[in-house]
Amino acid sequence: MRTIITSLILILIFSSCQNFDDPIPDGSVLETPTLSTQLMESGKVQLTWTSAQICAGFCPSTVPATTYEIWTKSLTSTTNYKLAETQAGQMSFLVEGLELGVKQEFYVIAKRANVSNKTNRVMVVPNDLPVPESVFQKEGFDYITYPQVSPSGEKIAFAVSKAGGGSQRLFLYDLSDKSEKLISENGRYSSWSANGDKLVFVSNEGNASEIKEYKVASNSVNEIVSDSFLSYFPVFGAGDTTLIYFLDSLEAGDQSIISYNLSEKATNRKNALRDVEDIANLNTPILGVNYSAEEKSIAYGVTYPKETESGFSYDVVGFTMASPSVLKNFVVSDWNDSNPSFSVSEPDLLAFVSDRTGNAQVWIKNISTQQLIQVTDFHESGWINIGIVGLSWRVDKLYVNIVDQQGGTKLLRLDVSDLVEK
Numbered sequence: 001m002r003t004i005i006t007s008l009i010l011i012l013i014f015s016s017c018q019n020f021d022d023p024i025p026d027g028s029v030l031e032t033p034t035l036s037t038q039l040m041e042s043g044k045v046q047l048t049w050t051s052a053q054i055c056a057g058f059c060p061s062t063v064p065a066t067t068y069e070i071w072t073k074s075l076t077s078t079t080n081y082k083l084a085e086t087q088a089g090q091m092s093f094l095v096e097g098l099e100l101g102v103k104q105e106f107y108v109i110a111k112r113a114n115v116s117n118k119t120n121r122v123m124v125v126p127n128d129l130p131v132p133e134s135v136f137q138k139e140g141f142d143y144i145t146y147p148q149v150s151p152s153g154e155k156i157a158f159a160v161s162k163a164g165g166g167s168q169r170l171f172l173y174d175l176s177d178k179s180e181k182l183i184s185e186n187g188r189y190s191s192w193s194a195n196g197d198k199l200v201f202v203s204n205e206g207n208a209s210e211i212k213e214y215k216v217a218s219n220s221v222n223e224i225v226s227d228s229f230l231s232y233f234p235v236f237g238a239g240d241t242t243l244i245y246f247l248d249s250l251e252a253g254d255q256s257i258i259s260y261n262l263s264e265k266a267t268n269r270k271n272a273l274r275d276v277e278d279i280a281n282l283n284t285p286i287l288g289v290n291y292s293a294e295e296k297s298i299a300y301g302v303t304y305p306k307e308t309e310s311g312f313s314y315d316v317v318g319f320t321m322a323s324p325s326v327l328k329n330f331v332v333s334d335w336n337d338s339n340p341s342f343s344v345s346e347p348d349l350l351a352f353v354s355d356r357t358g359n360a361q362v363w364i365k366n367i368s369t370q371q372l373i374q375v376t377d378f379h380e381s382g383w384i385n386i387g388i389v390g391l392s393w394r395v396d397k398l399y400v401n402i403v404d405q406q407g408g409t410k411l412l413r414l415d416v417s418d419l420v421e422k
Helices: 002-016
Strands: 029-030 035-038 045-050 061-063 069-074 081-085 092-095 103-111 115-119 122-124 131-139 142-148 155-160 167-172 177-186 188-192 197-205 209-215 219-225 231-238 240-250 255-259 270-275 286-292 297-304 313-320 325-333 337-343 348-354 361-366 373-374 392-394 397-403 409-415
Touching: 029 115, 035 103, 035 122, 045 103, 069 092, 081 092, 103 348, 115 409, 142 188, 142 392, 142 397, 142 409, 155 188, 155 197, 167 188, 177 197, 177 209, 197 231, 209 231, 219 240, 219 392, 231 286, 240 286, 255 392, 325 337, 325 348, 337 392
Parallel strands: 029 061, 188 231, 286 337, 313 337
Antiparallel strands: 035 045, 045 092, 069 081, 069 103, 103 115, 103 122, 131 409, 142 155, 155 167, 167 177, 188 197, 197 209, 209 219, 231 240, 240 255, 255 270, 286 297, 297 313, 313 325, 337 348, 348 361, 361 373, 392 397, 397 409
């Protein structure tokens, strides 16, 4: 009898260790969902995950999870804890009771049988976000690219990329009478001088480029410097006496941030400030350059191959003009951070684009306090394309262009005064 009882106990123990979850069929793999967030009313965030596959060539057959575990971490602590669990097919969860202005991370673990896959991590900073105000828009895939507001706030310089590609046309938009004027049939990456009397831009022809200057008063365009390679994002340096831009020689390991002395009396007008690490297999090696006159520093967005869930990430780095050999990490994370723009009136504030919510959004970082502020939460109304987006400041207003579902683009104005005062 004792032997029989012992055998029954062993059977029960063995049975309790078995996993009766749905097995994963041979030849299939468990889904790896992608997580994104949407801010709801104060203190709430909607988590949504999807299992759409993105792969080149053959995609393996995937099966859905049986359960999903929702995990979280407040960035005021280092502890991860399980928040909730949903069943098969329940691929969203509403998180409530979050503290406004406090960073919070989330991720989801998909489970089936003895296999589990974790989604990307996302970050939110719940706040009452500014309501975007539409400035103007373009229809029919004629994209607004790299818009920049003038220092006076009276005009917007922007390019239009025609459907199908090719050269871009550069325009000035007058905010008072809502009119626009063509500046150049071939122009992109425009940037204003400190007093707004002129702007610079790039004209490309094949793999060659010219940096040109447009003077507002005379409505004239003049060439400043030409290169047999591609130039990107020219900006005026201190006192508008220099130009700073990125030059890609199209040769591996030979691309640099360039300083160009605008004085015709200079004996050595072009100088390489800092080499930029070569990034293989990317069409755009750099995503935005911006100059802070107050700090005399340069910020730029560039990709570095490092260990992240996507295999690489965009970082916002830079240097001071006094020490270009010393790299400064402005915004470095496991997410894609790019397209920096310093506030002119508050140089500690750096706006940038990041996908840390699961979608590209506008964020602000206070360089002194390290505070991160989420500014936008675009979803159905449109999205940010980091390859054409331009961020620029006018006091406490931020300008940004988005792509809408109808194939057009809109230039939006965001009042961030309430966010940056907290």
